[in-house]
Amino acid sequence: MPAAATSTGVYVYGIVRAEELPAVSAEGVAAARVELIERDGLAAVVSRLPEGELRVKRRDLNRHLQVLEEAFAETTIVPCPFGTVLQSEQDVESALLAARHDELTATLKRLDGNVQLNVNAVYEEEQLLRELVAGNSEITGLRDASNQLGDAGYYARLRLGELVATLVDERRQADAERILSQLLDVAENVVTDEPGEDGVLKASFLVSRKRVDRFDARLEETARMEHPLIRIEVIGPLPPTAFAGALTER
């Protein structure tokens, strides 16, 4: 690889406005010192990667996040995904800061004054199953069949499970939509992720700092109403990682 002579790459954490972030003290990926590369009023938050092969470690995930969090505590940042590495310092300046100057400036402006709150709503599984089983004769029939057949009841169990899974999916759509609808008007934007197996809704909300209290109060109210079937957790305020790319307005 015709890389720069002294380094195998420059790891990029995110972009800020130059002069708004004096320094970052958190340790970077592979324990490297975090630096800033400035160009045309923008600064890339970076660290050098050691020569040779870099093996990603769990610790590096935390380091990436900590660098973003420290920068975000000081100023607006356009975060990069974990594992963003450019060839050289020159590439960071030309291919990133210069080539995408206007876009980055616009994104910084859009993210100004906003934080990200990650909301995760999950079912209390036992409560959910109780509600689905109650009064559903098809489930009761399959359950009895699979119980009587014992080990031979594999296919009955599979059908029972499939039926329950279908009911859970239907239920999930309605529940997710309801929770989302209660939060949309106190957020600037939202991006949803695939909820996990017990999940109802997994979403990142972009929330104005001025409205964080209102969002929190609304979410608290929602959590109270959804209890005990659904448990809601919120993580943040986080740097707006889910809103740094191309956006679909809602």
Next chain:
Amino acid sequence: MAVATRGTSSNYLQRAPSPSGLADVLDVILDKGLVIDAFVRVSIIGIEVLTIDARIVIASVDTYLRFAEAVNRLDLMQTETAGIQELRDGGSSGKRKAEGALEGAKDKMPGMGSSEKESSR
């Protein structure tokens, strides 16, 4: 940190200032952020493995059987007129087991698949 320190009066909403579990950290930083063209990027070992494994999809059959088992357990407990605490314990320990397995699978990924570099010195 405003969200975390406030609202201690609540029992319903769980608040965390920062992600702690691996899954939550990945949710925040993996594939999230400024998209940079592949031709200016350099790939580093382990990222692809990490990405694929983090998005691991549990086979439907496993899910079905787990649901079936859970429904049967539910029934068993009701007929045994178990106390509510017992029900709660049974449910949550099963769930904890599943979560543990998933975390375990994820914990193995970072660095996985990348060849150990032999030192020639």
